[in-house]
Amino acid sequence: GAGVSQSPSNKVTEKGKDVELRCDPISGHTALYWYRQSLGQGLEFLIYFQGNSAPDKSGLPSDRFSAERTGGSVSTLTIQRTQQEDSAVYLCASSLGLSPGQVPYEQYFGPGTRLTVT
């Protein structure tokens, strides 16, 4: 079966422009995560979707960042008025959510979108 896919793989944009990054999770996975990974840094949590529940947006760094997940499947991360510090790899992951024992299931990651803001 197909894994998590993301598009585009690379995006170069000018400062001040808006960008949209797309994530297609594994079919049947109810949980979807967005992370940001700057060069040489660990993954930084951005936002988490679980089924029809309200998303956990606690990791979004500013109100320029937003994300939605339509129909419980595909997700789009939008960055408005991009800044140079937004340059990073944006990773999406999906999972089955939480087990009956409230333990997070394994996350499966996409290949990421490398965003460069010039």
Place this chain on the structure above:
Amino acid sequence: KNQVEQSPQSLIILEGKNCTLQCNYTVSPFSNLRWYKQDTGRGPVSLTIMTFSENTKSNGRYTATLDADTKQSSLHITASQLSDSASYICVVSAPSSASKIIFGSGTRLSIRP
């Protein structure tokens, strides 16, 4: 503050040698600990997962250990191969919250022929 710290930041070893990577965490309460391998330009891929009741888990040439009392984990790689060159990330989860998954910054391992 929940943290996951890894050491060393980077490591270079010769092909065929063994190595051990370290992970210390302060996440509490603790649910499970995973080691991921991230090849350059790819997303992380899970190697092992351990709950607090497990103290060792193997996956081929990879063996992870966990000491829940001292909050330390290690990943031992035996008979390294060139394809082991990657970043190895320690990830600790808190229970009852799929969003409370804390990532270490990783150890970049380079295997030289």
